[in-house]
Amino acid sequence: MESTPVKLYVDDGSQPSRACMIFCEMNNIPYEKVETRILKAQHKTEEFKKINPLGQVPVLQDGEHYFRESHAILKYLHSTRNCPDHWYPSDAIKRARVDELLDWHHCFLRQGAGNTVFKTLFGPKIGMKFSEGEIEWHKTILSYSLHMLDSKFLGNHKFLLSDELTIADLSIFCELTSLGFLSMDFSEYPNIKTWYSAIDSIEEVSKVCKPVKKFIKMFNNQLKAKI
Amino acid sequence: MESTPVKLYVDDGSQPSRACMIFCEMNNIPYEKVETRILKAQHKTEEFKKINPLGQVPVLQDGEHYFRESHAILKYLHSTRNCPDHWYPSDAIKRARVDELLDWHHCFLRQGAGNTVFKTLFGPKIGMKFSEGEIEWHKTILSYSLHMLDSKFLGNHKFLLSDELTIADLSIFCELTSLGFLSMDFSEYPNIKTWYSAIDSIEEVSKVCKPVKKFIKMFNNQLKAKI
Numbered sequence: 001m002e003s004t005p006v007k008l009y010v011d012d013g014s015q016p017s018r019a020c021m022i023f024c025e026m027n028n029i030p031y032e033k034v035e036t037r038i039l040k041a042q043h044k045t046e047e048f049k050k051i052n053p054l055g056q057v058p059v060l061q062d063g064e065h066y067f068r069e070s071h072a073i074l075k076y077l078h079s080t081r082n083c084p085d086h087w088y089p090s091d092a093i094k095r096a097r098v099d100e101l102l103d104w105h106h107c108f109l110r111q112g113a114g115n116t117v118f119k120t121l122f123g124p125k126i127g128m129k130f131s132e133g134e135i136e137w138h139k140t141i142l143s144y145s146l147h148m149l150d151s152k153f154l155g156n157h158k159f160l161l162s163d164e165l166t167i168a169d170l171s172i173f174c175e176l177t178s179l180g181f182l183s184m185d186f187s188e189y190p191n192i193k194t195w196y197s198a199i200d201s202i203e204e205v206s207k208v209c210k211p212v213k214k215f216i217k218m219f220n221n222q223l224k225a226k227i
Numbered sequence: 228m229e230s231t232p233v234k235l236y237v238d239d240g241s242q243p244s245r246a247c248m249i250f251c252e253m254n255n256i257p258y259e260k261v262e263t264r265i266l267k268a269q270h271k272t273e274e275f276k277k278i279n280p281l282g283q284v285p286v287l288q289d290g291e292h293y294f295r296e297s298h299a300i301l302k303y304l305h306s307t308r309n310c311p312d313h314w315y316p317s318d319a320i321k322r323a324r325v326d327e328l329l330d331w332h333h334c335f336l337r338q339g340a341g342n343t344v345f346k347t348l349f350g351p352k353i354g355m356k357f358s359e360g361e362i363e364w365h366k367t368i369l370s371y372s373l374h375m376l377d378s379k380f381l382g383n384h385k386f387l388l389s390d391e392l393t394i395a396d397l398s399i400f401c402e403l404t405s406l407g408f409l410s411m412d413f414s415e416y417p418n419i420k421t422w423y424s425a426i427d428s429i430e431e432v433s434k435v436c437k438p439v440k441k442f443i444k445m446f447n448n449q450l451k452a453k454i
Contacts, residue, residue, distance in 0.1 A: 053379045054331070065320055069334075072326035079319045092306045093292055099299035104281070106333040107296075133360025152280045 005030040006077075007061035009051070011038045012211035015114060015174040016070030017058040022170055023074055025204035027083045039126065071102050074167040086164035097161050101153065101168035105175065109149065112142025113175045121181055121219075146189055154191035158198060165199070173199045177209055180216040232257040233304075234288035236278070238265045239438035242341060242401040243297030244285040249397055250301055252431035254310045266353065298329050301394040313391035324388050328380065328395035332402065336376070339369025340402045348408055348446075373416055381418035385425060392426070400426045404436055407443040 008024065008031050010017035024031045036042045036057050044055045052059045052068045060067040060076065067073050078088045089095050115138040119130040149172070153160055159169045176186075176196060186193040199205055235251065235258050237244035251258045263269045263284050271282045279286045279295045287294040287303065294300050305315045316322050342365040346357040376399070380387055386396045403413075403423060413420040426432055 054375065067323050067327065069327045069330035071330050072323050075326055076319055076323040079322070092303055095306070096294050096299050096303040099302055100294065100296045103296035103298050103333060106330060107337065110334065111338060131358075131360025131363065133358025133362075134364040135360075136358065137361040137364070148281065 004063060005032060007032045007034050009034045009036045009043075009048075009057055009059040009061070011036055011043070011057050012208075013178075013215060014038060014057050015110075015178050016171070018177065018208050018212065019070050019167075019170045019174040020058045020060065020073050020077075021208045022174070022205055023077060023087070023167065025208060026165075026202070027077070027081060027087070029077060029081050029083075039122065041126070071106070071167070071171065074171070078167065086162070086166065088167050094161070098166045098168045101160060101166075102171060104148075105168065105171050108141060109145040109172060109175055112138055112140075112145045113179055116142050117178050117181050146186075146192065150189035150191045154195050159195065169195075169199060173205075177212060180213070181219060183220060231290060232259060234259045234261055236261045236263045236270075236275070236284055236286040236288070238263055238270070238284050239435075240405075240442060241265060241284050242337075242405050243398070245404065245435050245439065246297050246394075246397045246401040247285045247287065247300050247304075248435045249401070249432050250304060250314070250394065252435060253392075253429070254304070254308060254314070256304060256308050256310075266349065268353070298333070298394070298398065301398070305394065313389070313393065315394050321388070325393045325395045328387060328393075329398060331375075331380075332395065332398050335368060336372040336399060336402050339365055339367075339372045340406055343369050344405050344408050373413075373419065377416035377418045381422050386422065396422075396426060400432075404439060407440070408446060410447060 006024075006029065008017070008020055010021060010033060012018070012035075021031070021033065023029070036048065036059075038057065042048060043052075043057050049055050051061070051066045054068060056068060058068075058070055058073060060073045062076075062080070067076055075088060077083070088098055116135070119128075119135050119138060123130060157163050159165050160172070161168070173196065176192070186196060200209075233251075233256065235244070235247055237248060237260060239245070239262075248258070248260065250256070263275065263286075265284065269275060270279075270284050276282050278288070278293045281295060283295060285295075285297055285300060287300045289303075289307070294303055302315060304310070315325055343362070346355075346362050346365060350357060384390050386392050387399070388395070400423065403419070413423060427436075
């Protein structure tokens with residue numbers, strides 16, 4: 001098992017960045033946080049693209065190795081650090097259940113949530129334009145995903161697959177936190193609401209999410225002031 | 228190591244279905260193919276939703292267990308059957324490289340390729356309507372993904388990560404096969420062209436892709452006849 005500190009190139013406002021930081025916090029993995037501001041396009045500089053040609057956060061640096069994609073990073077950290085099995089079980093069937101949810105997160109929820117927030121609120125602020133049809137599609141996927149999460153994936157256990165957390169819980173939870181920008185409170189989705197609150201109240205989660213929550217509050221207040 | 232035959236609920240026209248079948252063929256994993264026709268909406272019946280509430284193929288049945296999501300299925304098969312390590316290496320760094328590509332496949336290439344083909348060609352045939360803006364977005368992601376694949380991910384080895392195949396090669400290859408419906412031949416992308424041909428010429432790949440290639444040919448001929 002490795003114990004060398006890692007570097008995480010992250011933005012507090014990025015859902016997958018937060019998932020990686022929470023995982024490190026909850027597993028006592030020492031990490032150096034390298035702030036890489038998306039709204040300042042720091043992830044799109046030539047310098048940054050040397051460590052991730054896709055120009056995306058998070059990036060994990062472990063010694064001379066750089067890793068991109070939060071799911072890949074979470075799995076890599078789990079397999080190289082001393083983390084409890086429940087996060088990404090070694091049992092093949094249980095692991096497949098986590099993988100199914102992570103794949104669903106990327107193919108559905110993230111296409112809906114991340115894109116709706118970015119394309120309706122932040123993209124336009126940095127001069128990006130998106131068509132109505134494109135935004136409508138993301139909203140449809142978001143609504144479908146929340147319905148599936150609430151009605152099919154949650155409700156049987158405290159967390160998604162059992163009464164213990166997995167990396168899928170973290171990834172999906174972090175995606176949903178950003179929906180605060182849309183003032184979404186999950187009151188339509190009772191199972192999401194209960195599950196979300198259970199994770200939200202964890203000390204390490206609160207710590208990592210503090211900056212984004214502050215930003216969400218400020219953002220929504222400004223929006224109200226404008227209306 | 229298990230040797231019980233598995234069942235694969237698949238459609239020859241589905242990219243992730245083909246990836247699972249090719250993996251079984253190349254690793255001598257006995258499987259029963261259960262044809263589940265997308266264009267006949269056989270994946271949306273109440274019966275099928277009992278085994279996959281998302282109403283999607285492929286589904287893997289291993290004894291009493293059902294698994295959805297092709298990436299999860301490929302990993303599960305690799306960990307429970309007697310497959311060479313190169314497909315999904317046990318070394319943490321090499322495995323993370325495969326995971327990065329699989330995540331990229333879901334977040335980018337699949338959003339572009341699968342959706343462009345479906346929404347421009349097949350969706351409308353079964354009465355589905357999509358806005359121009361939505362389709363434009365998928366096309367943009369497709370074009371960006373092909374550029375990244377050609378210029379950043381390919382060109383250093385025979386396959387994506389080395390001279391041996393991984394499950395990421397299969398998943399990405401199968402996604403590209405469907406671009407035949409758009410008459411795409413990758414002449415703009417020399418690295419993709421070479422890599423694609425190397426996989427395409429493998430006997431087991433040819434066997435699994437035979438029906439979809441026949442369908443692509445027929446489809447494009449019909450289209451030409453109409454023009």
